Amino acid sequence: MGPAGFFTITRPANSVVAGLAAIVAYLIATGALVPGVILLMAVVALITAAGNVINDYYDAAIDAINRPERPIPSGTVSRNAALVYAGVLFFLGILISGFTSPLCLAIAIFNAILLVVYAARLKSTPFFGNAAVSYLAASIFLFGGALAGGDRLPDMLPIVAITFLAMLARELLKDAEDIDGDRAGGADTLPIRIGVRKTALFAFIFTVAAVAASVLPTFWWGAWYLLGIALVDILIILAAFRALGCTDPGCVKAAGSTGLLKAGMFASLVVFTLSSVLL
Numbered sequence: 001m002g003p004a005g006f007f008t009i010t011r012p013a014n015s016v017v018a019g020l021a022a023i024v025a026y027l028i029a030t031g032a033l034v035p036g037v038i039l040l041m042a043v044v045a046l047i048t049a050a051g052n053v054i055n056d057y058y059d060a061a062i063d064a065i066n067r068p069e070r071p072i073p074s075g076t077v078s079r080n081a082a083l084v085y086a087g088v089l090f091f092l093g094i095l096i097s098g099f100t101s102p103l104c105l106a107i108a109i110f111n112a113i114l115l116v117v118y119a120a121r122l123k124s125t126p127f128f129g130n131a132a133v134s135y136l137a138a139s140i141f142l143f144g145g146a147l148a149g150g151d152r153l154p155d156m157l158p159i160v161a162i163t164f165l166a167m168l169a170r171e172l173l174k175d176a177e178d179i180d181g182d183r184a185g186g187a188d189t190l191p192i193r194i195g196v197r198k199t200a201l202f203a204f205i206f207t208v209a210a211v212a213a214s215v216l217p218t219f220w221w222g223a224w225y226l227l228g229i230a231l232v233d234i235l236i237i238l239a240a241f242r243a244l245g246c247t248d249p250g251c252v253k254a255a256g257s258t259g260l261l262k263a264g265m266f267a268s269l270v271v272f273t274l275s276s277v278l279l
Contacts, residue, residue, distance in 0.1 A: 016045055018044050018045060029147075043093050047112055051115035054119045055119045058123070107142055118132045130171040131168065134168040137164070142160060173257050173261070176249060196248055211233040214232070215229075228271040239264060
């Protein structure tokens, strides 16, 4: 074991991007920034990191097949150490949230509990596990609205919907990629239940719904936003379309749909940021 393993197991890039997304959420809600957003970023990054660690703790057997390079199956972090590490990260995230707002604290506690329940139980259930992790990704934007004040939360709902739907599509395709390991680990995912082809179709439908939701912010950001988000929409539609017709995990992996959807979500974050600052 070594520090590199403890760094890697948090998925630092994803955790930092999640924290930055919370800052963008506050910017969207208010059009300005305050020093408190640094605390918000820390809360989201720490709880996201803790969720990644606890997920790897429960997924050790599955990752030994699907992701043998990850810290626990590769031996760079022990399962017991990962469990303690996750607890420390959760504690720090919730502690810092106490210095933001009561609504942020409530969301932080709820999300921490949901992350543990997801890793321990929901991940192995069809669709509900996918919906849980999609909510967790979308809830980052709720944090921003919550710091700005409860009355600003409705302004965040279109962004929450876009993120939830796009993430749900990606999660379904990730499960389609991981059928072999999930089946060996006893998971009961949607692709195992209904097959890869139907799962890819559902993912495409959710992607189309995300694109439809992405039009709503045009009403306050205007045509320049629509132009920018249209380029992102083309990317994520293409990503989901490439998996249509796949009947096995290898085909979904070869399509590269999950990677393209992730890139599209990062790109949408850039569009939201620029729109909130410039438009």
